[in-house]
Amino acid sequence: MEEKKLATTNDKEALQKRLKRIEGQVKGIQKMVEEERYCVDILVQISAIRSAINKVGAMILENHVKGCVNNSIKNNDEDIESTINELVDTINKFTK
Secondary structure, eight states: OOOOOOOOSSOHHHHHHHHHHHHHHHHHHHHHHHTTOOHHHHHHHHHHHHHHHHHHHHHHHHHIIIIIIHHHHHHTSSOHHHHHHHHHHHHHHHTO
16 A cells, blocks of 8 residues: 655645744744734734645645545546545545
8 A cells, every 4th residue: 555645746845935934923923922912913913824824735735636636546546436535524624
C-alpha cells in the first residue's frame, strides 16, 4: 500500500512561507494581548489569521484533489466511490 503524504501540486516552499507568516501573526497577537491593545485591533488581526489559514487549507485541498484524488482515480487504487466519499468527508471537515 502506498504511503499517503502531501501532494506537491502547489509549491511546498510557498505553503511553508505562508505558515511562517501566520506564525508571526499569532506571535503579534500574543504581544498585542500582553500590551493590552484595543480589542477591535486584536480581532482584526485574528480575522486576518483566519483568512490566511483558510488560504493555506484551500491550497492543500487543491493539492489533494489535483494530486491524490486524481492519481487514485487514474490508477484505480481504490474504487472511485470510496475516493469521492473521502473527498467529500475531507471538504466537510475543512469547511466546519
